[in-house]
Amino acid sequence: MPTDSPSAPAQPARVLSGIQPTGRFHWGNYFGAIRQYIELQAAGDAYYFIADLHALTTVREPDRLRSFVHDAAVDLLALGLDPARATLFVQSDVPEVTELTWLLMTVCPMGLLERCHAYKDKKTRGLPADAGLFAYPVLMSADILAYDATLVPVGEDQVQHIEVCRDLAGSFNHLYGDVFTLPAPRLVAGGGRVPGTDGQKMSKSYHNTIEVFEELPAQKKKIMRITTDSRPVEEPKDPDDDHLFALYSLMADEADVQRMAELYRRGGFGYGEVKKALVEAADAFFADARARRAELEADPERIAAVLTDGAARAREQAGRVLMRARQACGLTPAGRQS
Numbered sequence: 001m002p003t004d005s006p007s008a009p010a011q012p013a014r015v016l017s018g019i020q021p022t023g024r025f026h027w028g029n030y031f032g033a034i035r036q037y038i039e040l041q042a043a044g045d046a047y048y049f050i051a052d053l054h055a056l057t058t059v060r061e062p063d064r065l066r067s068f069v070h071d072a073a074v075d076l077l078a079l080g081l082d083p084a085r086a087t088l089f090v091q092s093d094v095p096e097v098t099e100l101t102w103l104l105m106t107v108c109p110m111g112l113l114e115r116c117h118a119y120k121d122k123k124t125r126g127l128p129a130d131a132g133l134f135a136y137p138v139l140m141s142a143d144i145l146a147y148d149a150t151l152v153p154v155g156e157d158q159v160q161h162i163e164v165c166r167d168l169a170g171s172f173n174h175l176y177g178d179v180f181t182l183p184a185p186r187l188v189a190g191g192g193r194v195p196g197t198d199g200q201k202m203s204k205s206y207h208n209t210i211e212v213f214e215e216l217p218a219q220k221k222k223i224m225r226i227t228t229d230s231r232p233v234e235e236p237k238d239p240d241d242d243h244l245f246a247l248y249s250l251m252a253d254e255a256d257v258q259r260m261a262e263l264y265r266r267g268g269f270g271y272g273e274v275k276k277a278l279v280e281a282a283d284a285f286f287a288d289a290r291a292r293r294a295e296l297e298a299d300p301e302r303i304a305a306v307l308t309d310g311a312a313r314a315r316e317q318a319g320r321v322l323m324r325a326r327q328a329c330g331l332t333p334a335g336r337q338s
């Protein structure tokens with residue numbers, strides 16, 4: 001039943017999120033989004049997908065795309081996504097979503113998309129943008145609405161797109177009646193913006209990422225190259241104003257984080273020490289996931305089975321919503337079921 005109040009207590013959350021297979025996942029993906037996926041699957045009504053249609057706007061080599069999709073599934077499972085509790089699937093396996101995208105396109109003002117940051121950034125930098133990138137938030141809206149999602153765990157950079165989704169759902173509902181459920185974003189405490197090695201948002205486009213499953217020597221090298229300021233060692237520093245500390249506090253134990261914060265406030269330490277502590281903390285934090293990843297990697301049939309089963313479950317749900325939308329706008333005679 002569609003609703004405008006996703007947090008109404010009587011209704012359990014339907015969780016949904018997507019992640020692009022454009023390369024290996026980095027710490028921003030994990031601490032901003034994937035960790036929330038794992039936490040939220042406990043309620044048992046969660047849908048997570050690998051957004052290969054979105055990735056087509058940047059990955060142009062078919063073999064690379066296929067292997068990124070496979071890696072994404074392995075990585076998500078290794079990081080704790082449990083197919084018995086959450087539905088994991090590949091976006092393009094649910095064609096209902098692309099049809100829904102068109103229906104939403106017909107109620108979407110151009111101006112709304114012109115303001116969206118992915119397209120705007122490209123335009124500002126003078127780079128050519130294709131219609132896929134321009135319409136990207138409409139596809140993302142269909143992704144969310146197709147599953148009657150109420151809660152969408154994401155990092156801060158996706159909040160604008162969820163607002164677009166709410167706008168489009170609202171316009172469609174206004175025209176055709178209560179068809180879509182309005183979703184709300186869910187961010188990690190503290191805001192959902194993980195910094196990269198240079199202190200800007202961690203992002204592939206800024207070349208400042210550290211990948212979750214990167215080989216340890218390569219990862220160590222990147223950590224040791226994290227930019228820091230040139231204040232003298234003895235000067236006291238504010239831990240809350242330092243991206244190296246922010247990264248450390250994501251994966252070290254609470255007691256170690258407190259000790260490190262004290263060290264910052266006292267002064268008399270070098271950033272090199274913090275980096276070494278971060279290398280160790282990251283190694284320990286992801287050790288179990290690395291081991292699980294090695295097991296999963298050796299079992300490609302299991303990965304394929306999880307995705308096939310996930311696609312069937314996802315299609316069933318998306319099919320129901322699409323039929324509701326088709327009937328509401330006059331594409332299918334009212335009362336027909338398929």
Ligand code: TYM
Pocket residue numbers: 016017018019020021028029030031032033034051054139140143144152153154155156157158161192193194195201202203
């Ligand atoms: P994508 O693939 O760029 O990123 C996947 C998730 O990782 C989060 N993230 C971050 N969070 C915090 N700090 C960072 N530095 C950081 N970098 C990335 C993103 O916010 C995201 O949650 N458009 C989406 C994919 C998508 C989707 C959807 C998401 C397609 N359809 C429907 C939710 C619902 C994207 O490009 O995410």
